[in-house]
Amino acid sequence: MAERDNRRGRGRDRDETPEFADRLVAINRVSKTVKGGKRFGFAALVVVGDQKGRVGFGKGKAKEVPEAIRKATEQAKRQMIRVQLREGRTLHHDMEGRHGAGKVVMRTAPEGTGIIAGGPMRAVFEMLGVKDVVSKSLGSQNPYNMIRATINGLTKEQSPRSVAQRRGKKVADILPKRDEAPAAAEAEA
Numbered sequence: 001m002a003e004r005d006n007r008r009g010r011g012r013d014r015d016e017t018p019e020f021a022d023r024l025v026a027i028n029r030v031s032k033t034v035k036g037g038k039r040f041g042f043a044a045l046v047v048v049g050d051q052k053g054r055v056g057f058g059k060g061k062a063k064e065v066p067e068a069i070r071k072a073t074e075q076a077k078r079q080m081i082r083v084q085l086r087e088g089r090t091l092h093h094d095m096e097g098r099h100g101a102g103k104v105v106m107r108t109a110p111e112g113t114g115i116i117a118g119g120p121m122r123a124v125f126e127m128l129g130v131k132d133v134v135s136k137s138l139g140s141q142n143p144y145n146m147i148r149a150t151i152n153g154l155t156k157e158q159s160p161r162s163v164a165q166r167r168g169k170k171v172a173d174i175l176p177k178r179d180e181a182p183a184a185a186e187a188e189a
Contacts, residue, residue, distance in 0.1 A: 022048040022073050023123040025057075026143045027065060044068040045143055047120075048076035049127025052088075055154070056080035057124070057147050081151065084159035089131040092160065097153020102145030103138040106153055120146040128154070 026045040031038045042065045049055035056079050060071025086092045086108070094107040104121060109132040115125045117135040120143040125133055137146055164171045 019050050020048050020077060021051060021127060022046050022076070023127055024069060025120050025123050025147065027068070039063075042068045044072040045120075045147070046072035046076050047123045047127045047147065048073060048080070049124075049129065051127060051129035053085050053129060054080050054082050055124055055128040055151070057151065059144070081155055083128060083154045083157055084162070085128075085130060086159075088129070090133055091130065092157055095153045095156050097149040097151070097156070099148035099152055100140060100145050102140035102142065102149040104135060104146065104149045104153055105138065106133060106135045106150070108132075109134045118146075119143065121150050123147075124150045124154075 024044065024046055028043040028045075030041050030043065032041070041061060041063055043059060043061045044065070045057065045059050046069060047055065047057045056076040058072040058075030058077070058079065060068045060073075060075060062068040062071060084092060089111065091106060091108045094105070097104045097106070109116070111132055113132040113134065115122055115130065115133055117125055117133065118137050121135050121137060124147060125135070135150075137149075140146065140149075160171050160174045164174045167174070
């Protein structure tokens, strides 16, 4: 009997995906006044990602903090999105994301820049696996709206490969010519 329980435990560990990292962004305590006093509840906001181009967020509510975090993590794993990264470290192009009154601007950055982003946005970029990005949050400072706006912007990103495929061209035709510009500048000098 004990052996069978161990097998069940191992199977559950296999379903539990350790390749995902999670980051707790916010915990909110709410209270309800009842006849005998106050009842407290907790809401958690969690960002989950594999740090290789997949990220998701979730929120969970419960009477205890660990349970709220667990619910939020499960929801985040269910609604993950995939984002194409350039060289595995930054975004392909600049973009904006919006949700409600929240607006975020995300820009590509050269290598070594790091993640320049505020609280909730930083969590999304770290879980996504972005190493170099410059971003600014405009409007709402609510962490829920900031994360939703960031995810909204990231869903709009398109890699040169997907654009070329959609337009029926080659990737080289889509990207700007890098070698010709310095050669033209040297010819003029």
